Amino acid sequence: MPGKNKAMEVLLSRTSTDRLDAPAPKGSVLMQILSTSLRAPDHGRMRPWRFITVAGKHRAAFAELLVAAMRRTDPEVKSAKLEKKRARYAEVPMTIILGMDLHPNAKIPVDEQVMAVAAGAMNVLNALHAEGFGGMWVSGAFQNDEIFREKLGLTRHQKIAGFLQVGTVEGRASETKRPDIDLYHARWKGDPVAFGADK
Known part of the structure; x- marks a missing residue:
């Protein structure tokens, strides 16, 4: 198959990085x-996917919303x-x-709905990399703040799985040493398996 x-x-070759500069992807x-x-x-x-993008002059206002949510979530959060x-x-x-967009009373378990969002987010991270951009998936307790979600336009049953920080990688992304896949794979042959990563 061509391109395989x-x-x-x-x-x-994809790796997460927070060393991101302009430009970010736009348009088509x-x-x-x-x-x-x-x-x-x-x-x-x-x-279940609901993506909201924040860029350009709107970044500062979004940052203020986020900081306010952090204060509500943790009144003792350090100013630094x-x-x-x-x-x-x-x-x-x-x-x-x-x-x-989660529906607890649906036939499909919420866990599976969340996994669909996570799988979709991973596709986006891979696509960013394929198009020459970089990204990093981050999260925080503040994302569960109801006022924060409302100001973004999310309804009561719409939650946040995190944030993808996106841009063009500054220089070269540092290579992250990955473990050997053999540590996380086992062949089942009738008896319980054991993983090297668990030893």
């Missing part, structure tokens, strides 16, 4: 990247931590908020 080796190269490139999420497994066709978050979200070229 190239696709594997992309998947095996961004829409194509986000569209890869819709290829994720989605039991029952629940369509708030300033670090404020600066980061105001400066990173783009933030993609990973919204989840």
Whole structure:
């Protein structure tokens, strides 16, 4: 199959990085990247993905919303931590908020709905890398703040799975040493398996 080796190269070379500079993807490139999420497994066709992108002049206002949510979540949060978050979200070229439209009373378990969102987010991270961009998935307790979610336009049953910080990698992304896959794989032959990673 043409392109098979190239696709594997992309998947095996992706790494998370927070060293991100402009530009971030936009226009049809961004829409194509986000569209890869819709290829994720989605039991029952629940369509749980809800993406909100923040870029340009709106970053500073979003950073203030986030800092206010941090204060509500943890009234004793250190000012240095708030300033670090404020600066980061105001400066990173783009933030993609990973919204989840979850339905607890549906036939499909909520866990599976959440996994569909996670699988979609991973597709987006891989697509970003394939298109020459970088990204990092981050999260925090503040993302559960109800006022924060409401100000973003999310409804009561729509939660946040985290945030993708997105941009162009500054220089070269540092290679992250990965463990050997043999530590995480076992062949079942009738008896209980054991994993090297568990020893």
